[in-house]
Amino acid sequence: MKFIIQRDQLIAGVQDVMKAISSRTVIPILTGLKIEAKQHGITLTGSDSDISIESYIPAEENEIVNVEQIEEGSIVLQAKYFPDIVRKLPEKTVEIESDDNLKVTIRSGKAEFNLNGQDADEYPLLPKIQTEDSFEMPIDLLKSMIKQTVFAVSTMETRPILTGVSVKLEDNLLTFVATDSHRLASREVPISNANTEFKNIVVPGKSLNELNKILDDTEEQVEISVTNNQILFRTKHLNFLSRLLDGNYPETSRLIPEQSKTKIQVKTKELLNTIDRASLLAKEERNNVVKLATQGNNQIEITSNSPEIGNVEEEMSIQSIDGEDLKISFSSKYMIDALKAIEYDEVTIDFTGAMRPFIIRPLDDTSILQLILPVRTY
Template sequence: MKLMILKNELNEAIQQVAKASSSRPAIPILGGIKMDVTHQGVTLTASDTDISIQSFIPVELGDKVAARIDKPGSVVLPAKFFVEIIKKLPANEVEIEVQQQFQTMIRSGSTDIQMVGLDPEEFPVLPAIELHEAFTMSGDLLKMMIRQTTIAASTNEQTPVLTGVLWNLHDGQFKFVATDRHRLASRTAQVDTDSEHRFANIVVAARTLGELSRLIPDQNAQVEIVVTDNQILFKVGRVLFYSRLLDGTYPDTTKIIPQAYKTELVLDTKTLIEAIDRAYLMSREERTNIVRLMTLDDGSIEISSSSSELGRVTEQLTPVSYEGEPLRIAFNSKYMLDTLKVLDSEQLFIGFNGAMSPITIKPNDHDHSLHLILPYRTTS
């Protein structure tokens, strides 16, 4: 195998795929990046068996020659060193040549590097998924849905299915749900699909979605998505992102979503975030994150937190509207801030059904998002 390739194109591609290489591989090959070179271009692949990312660099990109292929072939190179060294090479072009026993020479400018390569035959084979079965959605919308739901996914591996986000697609309505049993996040969107694109109760790991989100460009990207029995494939430009679906049955969360409220508040989002952020500083020192909210007789609300060592923070807010019963409630301010910061609305509706029922938070101007937070039971 021998080729000359533009450093910037190679660097960008290996940065993308390296996210899937294992930092502590059970077998050495999973800590590598596979390089497949044909006369059409260069394919780079990394995999930790749960997720796999593949990026393709064609020989020609627009009006420039991205790679000159002298001899096709394949090799697996150690990801960590490969990523770092390509980034730091001095010249705009990189020559790569694989010799006997996968010894790999990398030359750029006056730099000459010899790397020990691995046998590409030992690298995991990617699942066969047909892209013609894909549906397409806006990358911006997908990133927003990921950001608004993964905050509620569990980080406890003892219940693996809760470390993912539940996906349902039916008649063009795409719905994400995540919960760690202390909070819940839900986001729906309408996507342009035909009737054959539907699936129910598939669970995609939140970690997978976080990595995917970082791969999607910020503007006008389209993402193609294919779901199979146990795998999901995302295509973003020249990048393919494969992930295994999580096993297990996701709990039915529909029964816990309130249909009516005893107390209803509408608040300015920015004002509420700033008030809870200040209260959070005090509650964080106490390592409880407990912040209290109570309604006052004059129609305002009070937000407070206290620390036995530092003191107390109290402030009053005037809601846009307040209806229903008086209320005193305590909640985890970290969970509340996580939620408030991902909601895309200037005003929020917050519904309560007493001190021990879930708090409902949703935008006041649309019903695409819904978040629940369980309150704290406190003695005071």
């Protein structure tokens, strides 16, 4: 195998696939990074058997040559050393060559590294997903769906299914739901002309976080396909494959209250900042509890009290209050996470009493929903 490649292209591809490589894998060869050279371009692969990422660098694109003098072949290189070597090479191009004894030479300018490679035939084959049953959506929309839900997954392994995001596509409506049983985040997006439907699939939160980091904020499309235990996200130069979590996701729709007793409308940023200030004194407590109380003339009061430290009170004018008076306590962290995820200037919050879950939605947009369970305070 031999080729000469633009160094910045190689660095970008290596950075993407490194997100799937773990030093703690049980399959030794997976600590390496696979390089495959074909006449049309170079494919880099990294995997930890939960997530697999393939990054493709075409030999030529838009009349720009990325890779030249290609002699086909493949090799696996130690991921521990290769990325740092490539990053620190002196010139703009890199020549990579391997011989029959799996010895690899990396040259750039006057620098030359010799590494021991591993046989690429021993690298596990990635499952091939049939892409007929797939649908497409804009990348930036997928990223916002991930951002608005994935923070609410559970970090506790006691219920593994809750460490993932439930994804379903029915009647051309794509829904993401995440919950850790104390809060819930959901987002719906209509998908035009999807030729597939699925439900009961749960994608690990960790996979979606990594995918979100790799995808560029563009309006280009990502193609998504699902099989019984894998999901594939495919863009022009990237294949991102994740295993799915086993088990049934809890039925969350019954958690969402049908009617509300108190409804407030408030500027997102102002409420966020007020709760953030109130939480400064609640840091020591496990839940960072703050209290919200409605007052007359469109005022609410946000308070927090830590007996050992002190207390904080802040009154705040809001757009409107409808319904019964209310006093409620909740985790400031959950509230801050939820408000940050809603990228709208104003939100409505529907309460159904001090001990029932409440719902935060952007004004005039029902596709985004955040639900939080209150905290009992005596």
